[in-house]
Amino acid sequence: MRFYIVHELRGISTPHSGRMRVRASCPLGLAQAEALAGALATLPGISEIRVNPRLGSLLFHYEDAESRETALTLFVGAGGVDGPLADMVDDPAPGPGEATLTEGLMPVFQYVFVRPLLPMALRIVNSFVSAVPFLFKGVRAVLRGALNVDVLDAAAIGASLVMRDFRTVSLLTLLLGLGETLEYWTRRRSMATLTESLALNVENVWLLADGTEISVPLAQVKEGDLVVVRDGGSIPVDGVVEEGCAVVNQSSMTGEPLGVRRTTGASVFAGTVVEEGRLVIRARHVGDGTRLRQVVKFIEESESLKAGIQGKYERLADMAVPFTFGLAALVWLLTRDFRRAASVLLVDYSCALKLATPLAVLASMREGARHGMAIKGGRYLEALNEADTVVFDKTGTLTQASPEVVEVFPAPGFERTEVLRIMACLEEHFPHPVARAVVRKADEEGLKHAEEHAHVEYVVAHGVASSLYDKKMRVGSRHYIEHDEGVDLSPLEAVIEEQTGMGRSLLFMSEDGRVAGMVSIEDPMRPEAPHVVEELRGLGFNRVLMLTGDDERTARAVAARVGISEYRAQVLPTDKARIVQELTDQGCKVLMVGDGINDAPALSASHVGVAMSDGTDLAREVANVLLTHPNLEGLVNARLLGTRTLQRIHFNFVATLTLNSAFLLGGLFMFMGPGVAALLHNVTTLGVALNAMRPHLPTKALPGEESHFESPASS
Numbered sequence: 001m002r003f004y005i006v007h008e009l010r011g012i013s014t015p016h017s018g019r020m021r022v023r024a025s026c027p028l029g030l031a032q033a034e035a036l037a038g039a040l041a042t043l044p045g046i047s048e049i050r051v052n053p054r055l056g057s058l059l060f061h062y063e064d065a066e067s068r069e070t071a072l073t074l075f076v077g078a079g080g081v082d083g084p085l086a087d088m089v090d091d092p093a094p095g096p097g098e099a100t101l102t103e104g105l106m107p108v109f110q111y112v113f114v115r116p117l118l119p120m121a122l123r124i125v126n127s128f129v130s131a132v133p134f135l136f137k138g139v140r141a142v143l144r145g146a147l148n149v150d151v152l153d154a155a156a157i158g159a160s161l162v163m164r165d166f167r168t169v170s171l172l173t174l175l176l177g178l179g180e181t182l183e184y185w186t187r188r189r190s191m192a193t194l195t196e197s198l199a200l201n202v203e204n205v206w207l208l209a210d211g212t213e214i215s216v217p218l219a220q221v222k223e224g225d226l227v228v229v230r231d232g233g234s235i236p237v238d239g240v241v242e243e244g245c246a247v248v249n250q251s252s253m254t255g256e257p258l259g260v261r262r263t264t265g266a267s268v269f270a271g272t273v274v275e276e277g278r279l280v281i282r283a284r285h286v287g288d289g290t291r292l293r294q295v296v297k298f299i300e301e302s303e304s305l306k307a308g309i310q311g312k313y314e315r316l317a318d319m320a321v322p323f324t325f326g327l328a329a330l331v332w333l334l335t336r337d338f339r340r341a342a343s344v345l346l347v348d349y350s351c352a353l354k355l356a357t358p359l360a361v362l363a364s365m366r367e368g369a370r371h372g373m374a375i376k377g378g379r380y381l382e383a384l385n386e387a388d389t390v391v392f393d394k395t396g397t398l399t400q401a402s403p404e405v406v407e408v409f410p411a412p413g414f415e416r417t418e419v420l421r422i423m424a425c426l427e428e429h430f431p432h433p434v435a436r437a438v439v440r441k442a443d444e445e446g447l448k449h450a451e452e453h454a455h456v457e458y459v460v461a462h463g464v465a466s467s468l469y470d471k472k473m474r475v476g477s478r479h480y481i482e483h484d485e486g487v488d489l490s491p492l493e494a495v496i497e498e499q500t501g502m503g504r505s506l507l508f509m510s511e512d513g514r515v516a517g518m519v520s521i522e523d524p525m526r527p528e529a530p531h532v533v534e535e536l537r538g539l540g541f542n543r544v545l546m547l548t549g550d551d552e553r554t555a556r557a558v559a560a561r562v563g564i565s566e567y568r569a570q571v572l573p574t575d576k577a578r579i580v581q582e583l584t585d586q587g588c589k590v591l592m593v594g595d596g597i598n599d600a601p602a603l604s605a606s607h608v609g610v611a612m613s614d615g616t617d618l619a620r621e622v623a624n625v626l627l628t629h630p631n632l633e634g635l636v637n638a639r640l641l642g643t644r645t646l647q648r649i650h651f652n653f654v655a656t657l658t659l660n661s662a663f664l665l666g667g668l669f670m671f672m673g674p675g676v677a678a679l680l681h682n683v684t685t686l687g688v689a690l691n692a693m694r695p696h697l698p699t700k701a702l703p704g705e706e707s708h709f710e711s712p713a714s715s
Contacts (some may be wrong), residue, residue, distance in 0.1 A: 028056045036058060385643045385646045398525060590605075
């Protein structure tokens with residue numbers, strides 16, 4: 001095993017202090033991770049240690065260069081053959097459950113086909129050998145002062161050894177090992193699927209140094225380096241284009257299906273792909289600073305965000321262990337029959353409770369990733385099930401945030417095409433979405449709008465001021481044209497009234513203080529929005545609200561088109577969070593859907609926040625659920641997934657209690673021997689685990705595809 005520095009940030013509190021993330025070449029066992037974290041904690045100047053055993057990741061802060069060097073020396077020693085932790089870290093034999101799936105299933109083959117052919121002496125030896133790891137785990141738990149499932153398993157195996165029931169010992173160790181392998185494999189596959197669904201894997205990059213391109217590992221790239229990316233290559237850093245021109249596919253970040261032209265001075269982001277061309281990029285953010293690493297960071301942390309029901313059942317599992325020991329002791333005191341007491345130890349509730357619930361949560365998160373949902377922790381599956389009120393932001397959520405010019409209205413004395421052409425001429429160099437919509441409309445109609453005007457002044461949040469053919473030209477909002485410039489808009493009053501009543505935005509143009517015309521602009525609704533709102537009502541949402549900064553008339557028109565009866569108009573960004581809090585105070589559990597920076601406070605204040613993939617970085621960071629496809633159908637899938645996961649967990653809980661209670665009574669009254677009881681108990685545990693991993697959603701229920709959902713009760 002070797003350790004690699006994947007990211008380091010210096011100068012946090014002092015010039016020589018910093019933060020470092022180190023990753024092992026393979027996953028760490030729990031004992032390995034604890035030993036490494038404990039060893040780091042003993043070093044002077046090392047603090048804030050965090051470890052993720054599944055990903056082999058350790059994050060820590062150091063105070064100065066000396067403490068940094070000491071920590072690196074520790075990792076070098078731990079990764080070497082003669083290192084101080086070599087007996088723990090470099091142990092080539094994986095513990096139970098840490099083997100691959102094939103290796104984990106090999107004991108089943110041996111038990112079924114090889115064991116019957118062995119002489120009795122070898123069977124006994126094999127039983128002892130297979131029991132030792134589980135006995136040691138139980139002893140270690142007792143020495144730590146814990147009375148948990150490991151202790152119970154060790155006691156059951158030990159009781160079977162005392163009774164010389166070696167067949168039961170072999171069966172117990174086989175099923176326990178198989179269950180741990182199943183859990184470990186599911187966790188690894190789930191985490192791998194989540195990572196692959198949200199990030200592009202980049203190992204080596206091309207750096208431009210002194211005019212020469214050299215290939216280096218991504219971990220060696222520093223801020224300020226020049227990175228070269230060509231056709232088909234993924235961009236590994238966040239940065240600015242220093243040289244070149246290319247078409248970049250940003251669908252993984254923004255959801256835009258078409259490539260975007262990027263030239264010198266433009267920003268590019270990790271995880272996007274160069275479709276055509278060559279770029280030389282000056283790295284701004286590398287390592288944990290890039291979007292790519294932020295995604296991996298969220299995955300690393302997501303496993304710790306357990307659902308409340310998961311924590312509840314795990315606590316119940318641990319609480320069941322003393323009960324099982326107490327019942328076994330009571331049976332022995334009353335009957336003096338060791339076999340009956342052993343039957344109690346061999347049948348318990350804790351194994352299935354502790355195994356099936358986390359497997360159900362992880363399997364659901366993995367399934368969500370395949371269906372276009374990044375769920376940032378198990379607790380949010382539970383929140384998706386509990387929510388009873390959904391609040392939509394309008395722009396960019398219910399609408400596509402890509403304005404289109406619907407119609408052009410010339411004032412008396414002006415030509416329609418000339419109004420559109422001049423507007424496009426004035427707007428063509430401004431990045432505002434409305435300006436782009438005007439230029440796009442002129443291009444669609446084949447109007448030439450090359451620069452003919454003099455100096456252009458962009459009036460922020462209002463419009464454009466310029467001159468053309470010695471005439472004073474103004475393009476902008478009603479407030480700018482009518483109030484700031486004093487232009488009379490009464491010649492267009494009728495169409496203004498008509499268009500605003502339809503919920504459309506208006507852009508005006510004036511010439512020498514006289515209104516020349518206006519364009520009507522509409523932000524198209526997401527085509528699936530009305531259907532999704534209807535589906536959500538059918539899935540148990542009692543209230544559906546829309547929040548928007550538009551005026552009352554526009555808000556009413558948009559809400560009616562999407563099928564929402566309750567809305568709030570002229571809402572400021574700070575008001576959105578306040579409205580969500582008011583709903584919460586009324587007893588509502590709010591699911592907030594947004595995409596913009598101004599939605600972030602409301603997303604944080606809600607019971608569960610959902611962001612669109614084409615939303616802003618801040619919204620996606622704050623949200624608890626990210627729809628990785630720019631389609632609202634994912635919201636329906638997310639609700640279904642949360643509901644059906646909780647139903648599956650409750651079903652497994654009832655099945656575990658019912659079946660194991662029956663097996664326990666059978667063992668107490670000797671209707672079945674300890675071996676049969678143990679077999680039935682462990683088969684039940686495996687059964688609920690496999691049931692927890694079954695898919696919840698139809699195979700084709702992907703965003704954007706037509707699907708017919710079953711009712712939640714069907715799962």
